[in-house]
Amino acid sequence: EIVLTQSPATLSLSPGERATLSCRANQSVSNYLAWYQQRPGQAPRLLIFDASNRATGVAARFSGSGSGTDFTLTINSLEPEDFAVYYCQQRSSWPGTFGQGTKVEIK
């Protein structure tokens, strides 16, 4: 089972700032990586698939990059609704595992 490690666990930022979230796999997942956003009391929402492609309806301020074992989710100019928990998920091998999440909180 592939292990995904997300860092940092918590990111404290102000609206308008840039958030940079990391996801590292313990073996290569090629570009088969997705990012999800989860707001309190809600189900996760798909943001990015195949490491760098935005899902339908996702704002352009969200971008993903990376391949192999190191991936980054960048949120340019944080909006109030972006303060949430973000999870990466590898879809390279079964079972597709999730990272433990990064919480982006208001500073």
Added chain:
Amino acid sequence: QVQLQESGPGLVKPSETLSLTCTVSGGSVNSHYWSWIRQSPGKGLEWIGYIFYTGATNYHPSLKSRVSISVDRSKSQFSLRLRSVTAADTAIYYCARECRHGTCLLDGFDIWGQGTMVIVSS
């Protein structure tokens, strides 16, 4: 638009069977992959398994001996059964539609139910 809704008991006794149903509205189960995912404070998000519309299934190795997923196309529903539950199975259970290249233009869980909390306790 396609929507998913989980239903089932919120409390299950240890050693009994957890049974949940996901109803698909605004679409059908006659395409795509349909999954169950759970979330607990201790284990985070865990993909339990999926069923393809053909009936093919795949289950998480750690749960394989206790889990089954089935589909009822006539009702546009798919269901989860998890046998011999313990407190470790206490979690929020989500049903989700999984898109994969070849079935969709994207890859991932693109539609989720709201989730249902299941507590295992006597």
